[in-house]
Amino acid sequence: MAYKAPVRDLTFVLNEVLEIDRYSNSPGFKDVSSDLVQQILEEGAKFAEEVIAPINRIGDQQGCKWVDGKVTGPAGWKEAYHAMVEAGWPALSALPEHGGQGMPSVVAMAFGQFTAAASAAFSMYPGLTAGAYWGLNANGSPEQKAMYLPKMASGEWGGTMNLTEPQCGTDLGLIRTKAIPNGDGSFNITGQKIWISSGEHDFTDNIIHLVLARIEGAPEGIKGISLFVVPKVFVNEDGSLGERNVGAACAGLEHKMGIHGNATCVMAYENAKGWLVGTENKGMAAMFVMMNEARLGTGLQGLSIATAAYQAAVEFAHDRLQGRSLTGPKSPELPADSIMVHPDVRRMLLEAKAFVEGGQAFTLWTALQADLQHSDDAAEAQKAHDYMGLITPVLKAYLTDKGFHVASLAMQVHGGSGYTEHFAASQHLRDARITMIYEGANGIQALDLVGRKLPANGGRAIMSWFADIDAFVAENGAEGPIKPFVDGLADAKKKLQDGTMWLMQNGMQNPDNAAAASTDYLHIFGLTALAYLWAQMAVAAQKQVDAGSTDPFYVTKLQTGRYFVERILPDAHAHLAKLKTGSDVLMAMPAEAF
Incomplete structure (x- = not known):
């Protein structure tokens, strides 16, 4: 299966949803236009598809070798890395004073989705260097x-x-x-x-x-x-x-x-x-610059592996002939229909597609906040800074939890074939599992969210987040095709607010309550975040449909979003119910009874 970078999906988010041309006067965006971003992503897609993706399977099969303290990479990896450096990709967002191109984080995050999907393991070499680069830039003499920094910026x-x-x-x-x-x-x-x-x-x-x-x-x-x-x-x-x-x-x-x-x-x-x-004695504060960078990168990695796994599952589903449609043969000239006719296969593929496309928008929205931290508008910069602190644990944990889930769904679509090494499904599942653990296990991210990020600055970030959603709902909540998206977002936000109030009332008197509720709370937050981005994408897509566009991209985007609203977003209700049970059922049993 050949990985195909989702250029159209990402440029849709960048240009029509986030409208990055609006930020042309903001620091870091002066020389950045939507046309330039389009060119960067098209070239980046070509590099990911033609240079990185072909070596991914080789890396999985060969691994690295250690002999007498020296490590060599899999066949072709050193050459691919050098090609990346020569093309200037590691320097994409590095600072111009270090020889970098100074592109905004939102552009680097888009390119990063391509490289991590083409090969998660390969993308870690420049990814870890970038984290160290920014950590040293923030704290070094x-x-x-x-x-x-110049040689780290270039990837040399x-x-x-x-x-x-x-x-x-x-x-x-x-x-x-x-x-x-x-x-x-x-x-x-x-x-x-x-x-x-x-x-x-x-x-x-x-x-x-x-x-x-x-x-x-x-x-x-x-x-x-x-x-x-x-x-x-x-x-x-x-x-x-x-x-x-x-x-x-x-x-x-x-x-x-x-x-x-x-x-x-x-x-x-x-x-x-x-x-x-x-x-x-201030090493932890210095290291957190790198850790936060790495956590965002890990969330992106979980999403990107899911993207590749989904693509492989779609290709397999189209090719695999098995059984007949329950409503009558769809390909009577063939011995069987493709498994695409079966509702449960479509359920798995649509769940994967809805998550992947929502996650793509969520990562780009978050990366834009990283850029807006440097805004000349003090209020805008403060809000973006608050959002980065609040959202980082959500993005890391939610996208990696669901990224692994999508990789599992993709294997299920493959059936027994996916459990063998003849197909990519096994590697995607194995590669995705670590993302839930490293750079702070997801349970730690949930504790960080409820214990540190929510109460920070008197809850300023979460109150601002609620206010932004309320404003969006008020502006777009009239009757019409996007009403289900807006109503779904409003309901998810209500549940997140309900969970937040429960934590405030019950977490203080018993910290175990907050800890017991933390993972379910984070998942409500993740669902709300994707609902917010799906609603924004629905507005942009419906605008094109209403203008008479015949491009099927927009109709497909709306159909995928409807699946998210109707079949995934209701999970928020279950998470809220579990959250409110508190810690009693978790902590009552003596340790020796396990």
Whole structure:
């Protein structure tokens, strides 16, 4: 099955729903027009389809190899990576002062959907570098930025995040990696980090590791954690590469369920030389810049894998002949009808399609908020900043939960064939599963949402979110073809508001109530977010239909959205009912009874 980048879907969202031309006077959009974005996405689609997608299966089958501390990638991957660098794709959104193209996040997010769908494992190499790039840009010294960022922006050098250790994942206050000052501004870093994506490979001449460690004498817990830049190869003052940082080495590769083409490393630091990034004991704040970037990227990855899985399932359903339509043969000249005639197959495909297209719009809307944080309008910038904090855990968890669900539906469409390695369904399912775990497991995202993001600034972000939805409903709620979309959104928002009030009333008196309700609350939020985007897409599509467009794209978009409203959005009711049961049924049973 050949992956086909959904250029039309994304340009529809960018141009007709988000109307990015309206932001031509906003920072980052000055030289960006819808025509330019169209050209970028068409070229990006071609690169994803012709260069990245063909090596995805190879990466799954071959994986990476580790020999004597060195890691080599699957056949053709190094060449594909170099082609990406030469074409300038890693620099798409990097800052012009570092040689980047300075494109808005919303454009980079659109291109990122293509690369992650073409190969999730391959997209992680530039993706992790981008996270390290932005983390170092936000917290590094001028000298560190000048030394590392131009080559990271171009993709000539890689980058990583080093957080997790064998004894701790989410609770980073337990890390043991230590940093001893050398007296010359450098530190000796000693400790072990695990599950380090792209930690060692042969694609680049250097890899810039950002490592959490505790300086000797620092306070216990997260208050004593600092961030360090630890290059694989030292960089000379003139920018050339110097000696190998021999204390920083890959001690092995993880053997994983999926994303085999990405080198997931155990990194051993033994008196590796590193330099402090930012302020002592403020490493967690610095690292969160990268973690938030990675969480958005992970949500995009879950959605993108779902997109590829859906496409493969559609192709299989058209080709697979099995049984006859219950209402009479649809292809009497053939020995059987295609399974596309069966309602339950259509149910699975429409559920996948409705999620994928809604998720595409949700990721682009969120990326636009990232851009609007830099608006010259202080109120607009504040709202966008609030939304980024509120939405990030929702996007990460909801899109990866549902992305895996779509990959499972796609395998079901394939039937027994999908369970074999003759088709792509197995790889999509295996690759998608990790997205629900890394960069903060989805249960942690739900706790972050209800425990930190909702109450932040007195609930300013969620109140603004409700107000925006109310304004949209008031403007578009009249009778007409889009009324079901608007009514569905209004009902979902009402349930989200109801859940929010329940949390306020019951979570404070018993924190277990908030924790027990958190995942269901996040899913109501995700459903509401997609309902909001589907309603906006319905308005844009119906506008074209009313204007006399005969393009079937718009009718299909409306039909897909109706499926979301009628068959998926009602799940909000069940999530609200479960949310309100509180923690009693979860916490009453003694641990030994499990």
